[in-house]
Amino acid sequence: MKKFVTLFTDSARExxxxxxxxxxxxxxxxxxxxGYFSIEYGQFIRIGFSGIPNGIVDYLFGPVAGAVFHGALDIIKYLMKPTGPFCPQLTLVVMLAGVLYGCFFYKKKLTIWRVLAAKFVVMLICNVILNTLCLQVLxxxxxxxxxxxxxxxxxxxWPIDSIVFFGIAKALEQIGLFRTFRKQELVKNA
Structure with a gap:
């Protein structure tokens, strides 16, 4: 339980x-x-890859930073390209997704199984159940x-998003893009 609380306090400190x-x-x-390159099929289905930067923020900075990022970005995207009426409940669902991804990824080794599990949990809870409830009301x-x-x-x-995110995150990690954040983290903990 202490590790779980530390996950949130460290993320807030970020x-x-x-x-x-x-x-x-x-x-x-x-x-x-x-987000401008997403494909929309009716008012209920949208396919896009703007979630990749969200996942990177969750991986690097944790659940609190992820929730703030997801929520702010949802509002910014809506203001730039409104699609339908604004729904604050959908913003809260997006923030929950940031918390869930942050709990799965932050300060943990990124594996394909971890990404698949995180994407499945968020897909089921946020995308399928909660977003559908919000769309029903809206x-x-x-x-x-x-x-x-x-x-x-x-x-x-689910598998497509998981493989794309994992591949991009691993490639960015291998070229050393995340290393500056790792060094900063080690200095803080020393």
Missing amino acids: LKSVRTITTMAMLAAVAVIL YGQAFMAILPMRALKNLIM
Whole structure:
């Protein structure tokens, strides 16, 4: 239990670093740009890769920073390219996803199995159940009418998103892009 609490306190402490904030700002810009290249199929299904920078923030800075990043980015994306009415409940669901990803990734070795597990948990809880509930309230559609196509889309995208995120994160780690954050972490803990 102490490790779990430490995970959140360390992540909250990350937000005090200028390096963290600037890195998050750069990744937010990348996420916004990637968001313009998403494919929308009706008002209930969107396929895109703007979640990759989100995952990197969760991996580098943890659940608290991830929740703040996901929430702020959701609002920024909506202001830049509104799609439908604004729904604060959807922003809270996105923030929950940041917390969940942060709990799976922060200060842990990134493996394909960890990424698959994290993506599955977020896919099931946030994308399929909670987002579908929010869309039901927002658009007045029957929950069971939109659930099957949303579940199918998420089931199809689960391994694809997992492999893409894992591959990009590992490549960035191998070229040493994350190393500066690791050194900073070691200095803080010494």
